[in-house]
Amino acid sequence: MNRWIPTRRSYTEMKHEIQEPLELPAAYELVALDDSSNALEATVQLARQGGTEGTLVWTTQQLPGDFRPGKTWYSPDQGLYLALILEPEFAPEAAGQIALIGLLSMGMAIAEAVVPMTDLRYRWPNDLLLSGSKVGGVSLRRNLEEGWLVLGVSVNVGKEPAEVIDAGCVQVEGGNPELTPAALLQSFAREFLHWINRWDEEGLPAILGAMRGRWGVPGESVLVELDEDETLAGALQDVDEEGQLVVETATGPRRIALNEFFGL
Incomplete structure (x- = not known):
């Protein structure tokens, strides 16, 4: 796979107000949903219709959707719900590694925003925990024949879902009530670009090395x-x-x- 630096970009404004301007690397074509549909499902639909690599769909509120087959992600408002189209040039057996890149990238973005010494951990291979509460997760969709892979990332930023027992939100668990979904989106976009290129150059050890010590302890x-x-x-x-x-x-x-x- 070559270094991931697509050049197409655009920005579709949400109908509901965004408090701060968005500044993302030129690698992304940003699409902000202006309704309550589901970001992952909307992005899969775009991929099927020929959406290009780098298309990043996001919203702060959405309908619940299947994060994995049979597994629903409940999406309270004041959240960050995004999905990204990729066009893999790597071997199909490496596709699942993109989930770890997405998880690490969001973990790094959240780590920048929470108070020092906040306990941040990963639950293999798709959950992100703060202070023991689940605040985020990742998912993947793929179509080998059409040549696309969609990475979905969902984070409870300002509210926790009432339907999930062990869930929390970043503002509370991370001690930063001022954090916004838009600010977290910008940090994630930068981190993902960094880590997917590190992965391209150095392979999975670069990703696993950055996540080491946050999986839990042997015997757990x-x-x-x-x-x-x-x-x-x-x-x-x-x-x-x-x-x-x-x-x-x-x-x-x-x-x-x-x-x-x-x-x-």
């Missing part, structure tokens, strides 16, 4: 819902050099690949 209990019919329980062993989760189960070690988790 984990519960992984692979699909509607299979849930894996065991003790965390490691996240290996290929980004696979290694879990010690009652029947022995089990490795879960990124593509397996996201159904790619």
Whole structure:
């Protein structure tokens, strides 16, 4: 894959007010939703219609949608809900690694905005936790024949969803009531551009190195819902050099690949 620097860009203004101007790298073609549709679903539709790499769709409020098959993401207002079209030139088996890049990029963006010493952790491979509460997540959609991959990122910025027991929001858990979705979007856009190019140059070790120490401790209990019919329980062993989760189960070690988790 060549360095990811698309050049097309535009900005569609939201009908509801944005408090500060948006400044994103030229790599992005920014589309702000002016209704209450779902950012991930809207971006997948754009990709199917020929939307180009770098198209970034976002909103601060949206309808609930399937983040993974059978898994709904509830979206309170004052959130950051975005999805990005990519046109992969890398091998299909590496597609799941984009989720880790998205997760790390949002983690870095949030880390810049919260008070010092806030406990920020990742729950393999798609959840972001602050002070033990889930505040964000990532998802992937792909069509090999049409050649596109869509990364979805959702973050509870100002409100936590009432429907989710362990959820929180960044303003509260991170001690920064002034943080806005637009400010977080700008930070994420810069971080993602940095980390996807680091990944292109150095491979997955660059991403895993930056996430090291934030997965939890070996021996910690984990519960992984692979699909509607299979849930894996065991003790965390490691996240290996290929980004696979290694879990010690009652029947022995089990490795879960990124593509397996996201159904790619």
